Amino acid sequence: MQTKFQELKTRLIEVNDINAASGVLHWDQSTYMPPGGATARARQTATLRRISHEKFTDPAIGKLLDALIPYEQSHDYDSYEASLIRLTRRQYERAIKIPANFMAKVATHTSESYQVWTEARPANDFDRVRPYLEKTLEYSRQCANFFPGYDHIADPLIEPRDYGMKAADVSRVFSELRKELVPIVSAITSQRPADDSCLHKHYPEAQQLDFGMEVSKKFGYDLNRGRQDKTHHPFMTKFSLGDVRITTRSKEDSLGEALFCTMHETGHALYEQGINMDFEGTPLARGTSAGVHESQSRLWENIVGRSKGFWKCFYPQLQKTFPEQLETVSIEKFHRAINKVKRSLIRTEADEVTYNLHVMLRFDFELALLEGEMEIKDLPNAWRERFETDFGIVPPDDKDGVLQDVHWYFGLIGGSFQGYTLGNILGAQFYASALEAHPEIPNDIEKGEFNTLHNWLKSNIYQHGSKFTAPELIERATGKPMTITPYINYLKTKYGELYTL
16 A cells, blocks of 8 residues: 555656646746747646646546545544645546646646736736736636536635635625724724835835845745745745745835835745655645735735834844935834835735735626626726725726736636735734744844744644645644634734824
């Protein structure tokens, strides 16, 4: 039986290697590839996607999984062996329902769509990318319909990113959260906004990137197993547990852009670098869900990186890096600036308080598109109308409206965004549990020491990779299911000190 387990593992590593090669091509396309390579890159990624899917859905893997049922049952639930077989079976049973040629078509399409989006967004040209988005919606519905019997057409599209959640679950959590958030947003935005002019002076890019990387290394990012590059829309990617890369983008008139992008992607990378090295090359060697993954990027970017304690240590260093810009700016003024609450157009630049309203808008639009209640051609106007309702402002163009996010232009529609808000909720819940175990963490952060927090996260979250589903992991790490209470308490405490609530 051990021989069959090793055979399964060998086959899974082969599939992983093909996926990693495809990941390198995507990273290159997003960072250094010249535009002229787009057509060939679409073909190359489609070929690799098809081969990977065919290898993973080979009936031989199904036979191995069937033969290994007694072996799985002979091991503890949380053992490496039982976990790998259990996760592989779940993924295999999903994958065999999707034809390989469909996967190849989607890969070709999304690669082409991404390249058009990189050109259409700066040109504010929604019409150029619209036919690609219409095809994406068609493919999204086709994918969902490979899984008949769903409660909502979005359910099969949410499942691979946030297993255990359905559209109804996400809608319920969002409704509960919205009731708490809207009064906070209204209370803060009715007050005089913080002065953030100190963030919008001239900050040379090279110095911004260097400072951000120093913070990343302090958090625990291992540059022997990682690197940072620039891209249009920042992301983290992993080719192996020994090669976990982050990307960022910068604006020389906006200090926060590169700095907080780097912190955010570092949070994702810390998760991947913290996975048990024994899982290398298998389905266990990745984060368990979009929501849990996002909890780490938001925890390190916001709960740590925008805290007063963090800047008690790092602000003097930032002032030395940019003396002309910040020499006369107090830490109190700087702290208020980086936590400014404002109804704004761009999700990735939104503050912690209004951010989730951006996510809810996108999630609701995904449901409406999949249900057929909205057509792609209606998106720009629907976006402007909903934005005016939720934020009291109207996007002046599509570039900062419906074109701003890469997700629909490099993937399917459905399940793309809910993980961001789930991550905000979970980041606060995980941090609260870390504080219960180690009340000294805030003092450590003030001294620029992050090992205690990082080690708690490694022990309770990172090392497990995908051994446990998100609900199982949350319960194990915090002793309770996901709850919005720590997140709301965090927002009320932090912003109650910065504003009158």
